[in-house]
Amino acid sequence: MIIISALIDFIFHIDKYMGTIIGNYGALSYLVLFLIIFLETGLVITPFFPGDSLIFVAGTFAANGWLNIFLLFFVLAFATILGDTVNYWIGSFFGENVFAKNRLFKKEYLDYTKAFFKEHGGKTIIIARFIPIVRTFAPFVAGVGKMNYVRFLSFNVTGATIWVALCVFGGYFFGSIPWVKDNLSIMVWLIVFSSVIPFIYEYFYMKNHKK
DSSP: HHHHHHHHHHHHHHHHHHHHHHHHHGGGGHHHHHHHHHHHHOOTTTTTOHHHHHHHHHHHHHHSSSSSSOOOOHHHHEEEHHHHHHHHHHHHHHHHHHHHOOOTTTTHHHHHHHHHHHHHHHHHHHHHHSSSSHHHHHHHHHHHHHHOHHHHHEEEEEEEEHHHHHHHHHHHHHTTTTTHHTTHOOOOHHHHHHHHHHHHHHHHHHHHHHH
């Protein structure tokens, strides 16, 4: 419970923690951010790690001179591409059996993502970038389904580039606006809830479609 509480606090107050991370680690902050995004996209046991909000807030800090925006973009894009790649090969190697052997894995998330794949096909890898939880399970399901790796990689790179670019440069350009700078916590809440909306919509759509 303590870990979950700390994670929730980190997600909704990422703006405060970002300043602490940069202040404590300096140039190593890029590595810290790399690891968080890599884990969020690369392991099916960490789908709740911050994604959109973390990248957006990092962009706002870059706008205020704390980070280099272009280095930040390449670091986070690489973390996303590498995370999905690792996730793909984990799914390809272990398959669905890992869900039956370990309680840490949520079988319903796997089932939901499989239904999402059935509905949207290969482009799920791109669409899923903007939907929490699904973006973590999508590459795993692609690996389980033995999607052609070259095809997967093309979707992976395209989706990662678009997602990171929109979030980080969005934060960079909006971060210089006084209201955004003074109300960054509100922006984080808006990003978190807006990112959940597609998940909720797709959940009920799939549920009704199945019926």
